[in-house]
Amino acid sequence: MVSREFARLAAVAFIVFMLPVAALSAPSDGQGDAASGKWKSQAELCQECHGEDGNSLSMSTPKLAGHPSAYLAKQLDDFQSGARKHVVMSEMAANLGESDRLDIAAYFAGRKRTPEPDKLPSLMGRDLYLYGDMERGIPQCANCHGERGQGATARGMGFPALAGQHRTYLRIQLLKWRMGERSNSPDGVMNRIARELSDDEINGLAEYLSGL
Ligand code: HEC
Ligand code: HEC
Structure with a gap:
């Protein structure tokens, strides 16, 4: 079950990131003024x-x-x-x-995000972000949110930038995804991922990402 789920999530990430570079556009994609x-x-x-x-x-x-x-x-x-x-x-x-x-x-x-002043580097958060945990069906976050957490746009769909975001906000969102209180990601992908995360992992991810 777990590996089938992982394969599905990895496939989504694959589709998104194996797109030709031309299909990826800059954060401001020119739709609004x-x-x-x-x-x-x-x-x-x-x-x-x-x-x-x-x-x-x-x-x-x-x-x-x-x-x-x-x-x-x-x-x-x-x-x-x-x-x-x-x-x-x-x-x-x-x-x-x-x-x-x-x-x-x-x-x-189009505005530049300012980095967080206090950084709390978490090795556990970094490893999970970059490599995921295949045995538990957790795909690499970096596949969708970018290697440096900078976000991405593919086929008109936006993947949020997580780098430099407030730690507390990131933590709250991961908890909301896990509880199902937030459920607006395509195909429930963020709910399925967050359900596998422990409290410590959520804290570690929030610390790592806010420090990028
Ligand atoms: C298959 C792609 C994919 C993967 C893998 C993925 N995410 Fe996401 N994530 C998304 C998308 C898409 C959204 C935005 C959903 C929406 O609201 O439209 C999102 C939203 C989020 C948000 C909310 C951001 C905000 O500004 O509110 C957080 C936090 C987040 N993801 C963290 C993670 C973490 C941590 C991991 C790895 C454990 C991860 N994501 C893996 C696609 C992915
Ligand atoms: C009184 C304070 C307040 C005002 C005014 C406000 N916001 Fe927000 N906004 C918030 C908070 C708090 C959240 C986080 C919501 C959550 O926890 O899900 C948020 C979330 C958002 C998000 C989601 C960001 C993400 O990373 O997912 C967007 C987009 C946004 N606001 C845009 C706006 C816009 C546009 C306006 C004006 C029309 C506005 N906000 C006015 C407090 C505010």
Whole structure:
């Protein structure tokens, strides 16, 4: 069972990463207008929590800077449709039109993510991230999120950038995937992966990734 599951996950990762390089685009894939996104995100108060340049200060509020824009736009769609639930964000996304979502996504995707000041390198987190654990059906995270956690875009789909993200936020999301409280990944892939992770592994991954 476990190895069949692993083969399936590895196949997804394979499809994503064996695409010709031309199919991978830069974080800002040109769908939205970043200049409009800048003032829209100010007018809509997004910058109040996420920072003017998408680098939030609060540990539980994610940095938006440096994510693929397709990823950001999808999250806003998901908050709006209820596919991803969060009291504040569902409210904040509720009245954004499609061009608002794309423009704001383009603006934050184009900002540079600032690294975390305090680094807690975790060897266990690094090994799991880079190599996975085949026996337990855990694929390499790096296959989808990039070798350095920088994220990726493939066939219009965005894989979030995890490097330099707040440790607390990463930890909360992995716990939410594990509990099934967040379930908006394609084919439930993140739920299946997170279900295999122990508390220690989740902490280790969050420490390693925030320190990149
Ligand atoms: C009051 C604070 C607050 C405001 C205002 C706010 N956000 Fe958020 N946002 C959050 C928090 C907290 C989360 C994390 C939600 C979770 O834990 O699932 C979040 C999550 C997100 C995410 C998901 C990021 C990821 O890495 O998955 C996006 C995208 C986002 N917000 C965009 C916006 C936009 C666009 C606006 C303005 C329309 C906005 N936010 C306004 C607090 C805020
Ligand atoms: C087969 C591809 C794939 C693999 C392998 C994978 N992920 Fe993901 N992950 C995704 C996708 C796609 C999303 C975004 C889903 C969505 O919300 O649309 C995601 C989302 C996440 C998020 C939420 C990011 C945010 O900003 O909210 C975290 C954290 C995460 N993954 C960590 C990991 C870790 C740690 C591993 C390895 C143990 C891993 N992922 C393996 C595809 C993958």
